[in-house]
Amino acid sequence: MNKNIDEILQLKVEEIVIKGCTEGLKVEDYSEIREFLFNYRNYKDNLYYKKLENVLCNHNSLRYYYDDDYIFYLWSNSSLLPFVLANNTHDRIKLYSTDSFMFLCQFHREKTPSLGVTNHVNLMYCFGCGFGGNVFHYLQNYEKISFKEALSLVAEVYNLEKADVKVNKALIDKYKESIMSNRYLELIEQGIERLDDRKDRGIITSYDDSAKKAYNKNLIQRQAIIDNKRIEDYPKDKIYTKVYLDRVI
Numbered sequence: 264m265n266k267n268i269d270e271i272l273q274l275k276v277e278e279i280v281i282k283g284c285t286e287g288l289k290v291e292d293y294s295e296i297r298e299f300l301f302n303y304r305n306y307k308d309n310l311y312y313k314k315l316e317n318v319l320c321n322h323n324s325l326r327y328y329y330d331d332d333y334i335f336y337l338w339s340n341s342s343l344l345p346f347v348l349a350n351n352t353h354d355r356i357k358l359y360s361t362d363s364f365m366f367l368c369q370f371h372r373e374k375t376p377s378l379g380v381t382n383h384v385n386l387m388y389c390f391g392c393g394f395g396g397n398v399f400h401y402l403q404n405y406e407k408i409s410f411k412e413a414l415s416l417v418a419e420v421y422n423l424e425k426a427d428v429k430v431n432k433a434l435i436d437k438y439k440e441s442i443m444s445n446r447y448l449e450l451i452e453q454g455i456e457r458l459d460d461r462k463d464r465g466i467i468t469s470y471d472d473s474a475k476k477a478y479n480k481n482l483i484q485r486q487a488i489i490d491n492k493r494i495e496d497y498p499k500d501k502i503y504t505k506v507y508l509d510r511v512i
């Protein structure tokens with residue numbers, strides 16, 4: 264590696280880190296990083312180049328593309344769980360607490376599940392390798408796609424308002440199938456049963472109500488995809504239990 268290039272990239276990382284830790288990064292900073300990376304695109308394997316790429320993946324950079332409302336709209340109308348389930352190759356999913364599902368990690372080799380997806384917060388974290396984040400981080404890293412493509416993919420999968428980037432149809436189909444799968448329904452039902460059981464035994468935490476709402480959200484999202492409807496077409500003030508769905512749809 265050209266030592267001079269290495270130093271230039273390292274200095275840029277230090278500058279960005281200091282600015283990010285002190286005054287915070289603004290939209291213009293992200294534009295500048297993007298331009299900087301473009302100029303040094305022949306050095307993509309450089310460690311510091313990769314660090315700068317990670318800065319661009321940071322949630323704060325999302326404002327460059329779309330306003331926060333749109334990102335929140337996609338995030339809150341989607342569920343991370345079936346995405347991780349779609350790429351799970353071992354049937355060793357364990358349910359902990361109210362709604363934390365532990366998978367074998369898809370980002371490092373392991374024999375005991377340590378990749379946790381907590382349904383009601385719609386986030387993941389691996390206790391083995393430290394990988395964590397939301398559905399967009401997951402898709403970016405697992406599918407090796409850009410942030411914009413991850414937004415589009417989530418929008419397409421969940422029949423939400425579209426972003427302006429085309430995504431691979433095979434990916435859309437893979438995740439839609441996961442959402443419609445019986446295995447996903449089993450996980451949701453297992454979670455609901457766990458909550459009911461806890462209630463019967465008088466074990467109720469502050470998370471239980473949120474967990475129940477999240478399972479209901481999973482069910483209505485799943486039903487919307489099966490019916491090929493928009494999630495907005497369903498009444499939001501109902502409790503979407505499976506029994507409810509069977510009765511009214």
Ligand SMILES: [Zn+2]
Binds near residue numbers: 389390
């Ligand atoms: Zn891991």
